[in-house]
Amino acid sequence: MSEVKNVLSLHGISKFFPGVKALDNVSFDIRPGEVHALVGENGAGKSTLMKILAGLYNPDQGNIIHQDKHVKIRNPLEARTRGILLIHQELSLSPELSVAENIYLGAWPTNFFGVLKKRKLNKDSLIALSAMGCDFGPKVRVGSLSIAKRQMVEIARAQAFNANVVIFDEPTASLTDTEKEQLFNTIRELKARDVGIVYISHKMDEIFEIADRITVLRDGTVQGTVHTKDTNINLITKMMIGRELNTFFTRANSEIGSEVLRVEKLCRKGEFENVSFSIKSGEVLGLYGLIGAGRSEVAETIFGVRKADSGKIAWMEKEINFPTPRQAIDMGLCLAPESRKEQGLVLNMSGKNNVTLPHLVKYSNYTVMDWRRELATFEKYREVLDIKTTGADQEVVQLSGGNQQKFVLAKWLCNEPDLLILDEPTRGIDVGSKSAIHALIAGLAEQGLAVIVISSEMPEVLGVSHRILTMSEGRLNGEFSGMEMTESNLINAVSQHLEQTA
Ligand SMILES: Nc1ncnc2c1ncn2[C@@H]1O[C@H](COP(=O)(O)OP(=O)(O)OP(=O)(O)O)[C@@H](O)[C@H]1O
Ligand SMILES: [Mg+2]
Numbered sequence: 001m002s003e004v005k006n007v008l009s010l011h012g013i014s015k016f017f018p019g020v021k022a023l024d025n026v027s028f029d030i031r032p033g034e035v036h037a038l039v040g041e042n043g044a045g046k047s048t049l050m051k052i053l054a055g056l057y058n059p060d061q062g063n064i065i066h067q068d069k070h071v072k073i074r075n076p077l078e079a080r081t082r083g084i085l086l087i088h089q090e091l092s093l094s095p096e097l098s099v100a101e102n103i104y105l106g107a108w109p110t111n112f113f114g115v116l117k118k119r120k121l122n123k124d125s126l127i128a129l130s131a132m133g134c135d136f137g138p139k140v141r142v143g144s145l146s147i148a149k150r151q152m153v154e155i156a157r158a159q160a161f162n163a164n165v166v167i168f169d170e171p172t173a174s175l176t177d178t179e180k181e182q183l184f185n186t187i188r189e190l191k192a193r194d195v196g197i198v199y200i201s202h203k204m205d206e207i208f209e210i211a212d213r214i215t216v217l218r219d220g221t222v223q224g225t226v227h228t229k230d231t232n233i234n235l236i237t238k239m240m241i242g243r244e245l246n247t248f249f250t251r252a253n254s255e256i257g258s259e260v261l262r263v264e265k266l267c268r269k270g271e272f273e274n275v276s277f278s279i280k281s282g283e284v285l286g287l288y289g290l291i292g293a294g295r296s297e298v299a300e301t302i303f304g305v306r307k308a309d310s311g312k313i314a315w316m317e318k319e320i321n322f323p324t325p326r327q328a329i330d331m332g333l334c335l336a337p338e339s340r341k342e343q344g345l346v347l348n349m350s351g352k353n354n355v356t357l358p359h360l361v362k363y364s365n366y367t368v369m370d371w372r373r374e375l376a377t378f379e380k381y382r383e384v385l386d387i388k389t390t391g392a393d394q395e396v397v398q399l400s401g402g403n404q405q406k407f408v409l410a411k412w413l414c415n416e417p418d419l420l421i422l423d424e425p426t427r428g429i430d431v432g433s434k435s436a437i438h439a440l441i442a443g444l445a446e447q448g449l450a451v452i453v454i455s456s457e458m459p460e461v462l463g464v465s466h467r468i469l470t471m472s473e474g475r476l477n478g479e480f481s482g483m484e485m486t487e488s489n490l491i492n493a494v495s496q497h498l499e500q501t502a
Helices: 046-053 076-082 099-103 118-131 147-160 177-192 204-210 233-241 295-303 325-331 340-344 351-359 371-384 401-413 431-446 458-464 487-501
Strands: 008-017 020-030 035-039 061-066 069-071 084-087 165-169 196-200 213-218 221-227 259-268 272-280 284-288 310-315 318-320 333-336 419-423 450-455 467-472 475-481
Touching (some): 008 046, 020 196, 046 084, 046 165, 046 196, 099 118, 118 147, 147 177, 177 196, 177 204, 204 233, 221 233, 233 431, 272 467, 284 431, 295 325, 295 450, 325 333, 351 371, 401 419, 401 431, 431 450, 431 458, 450 458, 458 487
Parallel strands (some): 084 165, 284 467, 333 419
Antiparallel strands (some): 213 221, 259 310, 310 318
């Protein structure tokens, strides 16, 4: 067999952070025109490896060979000029700048006097955008675009800089199915132009749909590289977590008690209307719908982050005014939001402090913090959720994406609420920890908590819920329990409006 040429290869890469060996003698290569998936548990080292390629971190050991030359990639601009582009787990655009300014950020075309050539900037950007079939122009402010469109802008950078390697770090976490299909089409186009692609995801079905080869990382070491056609999901999962995974979901075997929350005809203009439902203690209620259906908006309105236009709310069978978030927390209602970066965590604070932050009164006698109790709580959830951190004082900004998400959960769990709303609780979480979180949800319900699980993952809602509400386009349009909780019933319910408008 003739030797396949690599566009980029890494040899013996190691990277240390204080207290952590993030990468240990890792070798990895990318061929032109292939999609090479990189998988592994939360904290395995995937993002770190890719940040080295993108010039964000320098390796402590090892070599990088790019287009047959030994190279050092000292900073992001150097990576970009070489044609290596990283599309981040947390997007990295500047919301205040225009699309065109973002595409060419750090390399704006200027004339002899250093003045920005705006017309050229916009013209070149338009070419890159139209090549991808984008329906927005170069002058739009990035802050006004949806996540999917922002991602398109990042990919347009790849076109504009004539990239030869494009790295996607969990690109589909916040995309709808249609947007995901668009993204996959773009990836196929990049492939056809011989670009080498790295694809990081925790979604195995996506990996098996798009990847040619798969490399598995565990605790910073490579477990192996295999061709997708020679393997299967079980084998890859086993390589990732070192054991067979029990994929059975755990539904809470709880006693359903009295009503905890009831909402009636909840409305918010342009977001949702006439939302009515109730939930009892010990019950796990699934709220299923596609991204953008209005589920998070409903949750945030109940929790007091958004203001209802009209509707009623009752807590423990008594009608109340809509609470502020502080009042909600104090009465025993918590919301673990989906977006950890914007709503969930104070990134430059320690894990321990993040967990107890909303509950300071509980952990202090009004003036003095009870450090020992705070630490005990931290340790408890670190163990239950298997959080990978060097210790209670490590800042959460240093943690991997999935481990940050686990802290968002810990923060709300430790308040021991009566009702817990979890918005996409396992987004960005690896397969092993997913089942741990499902078991945790069941355990909480068995202790008498009411839990609302908002999820776009069908197996997840079907697996953990006692009852499921479906939502699309801002309206609840189905309720299922027992034998009626089937995949086809849920799909039919959320696609009703599509048939009506077709
Ligand atoms: N800047 C940093 N300082 C200290 N430690 C870090 C830093 N960046 C990453 N780490 C640590 O390196 C390890 C690998 O993290 P990395 O982000 O690469 O994981 P990952 O495989 O991308 O996980 P996830 O699936 O959760 O995104 C983790 O233990 C993380 O805490
Ligand atoms: Mg990561």
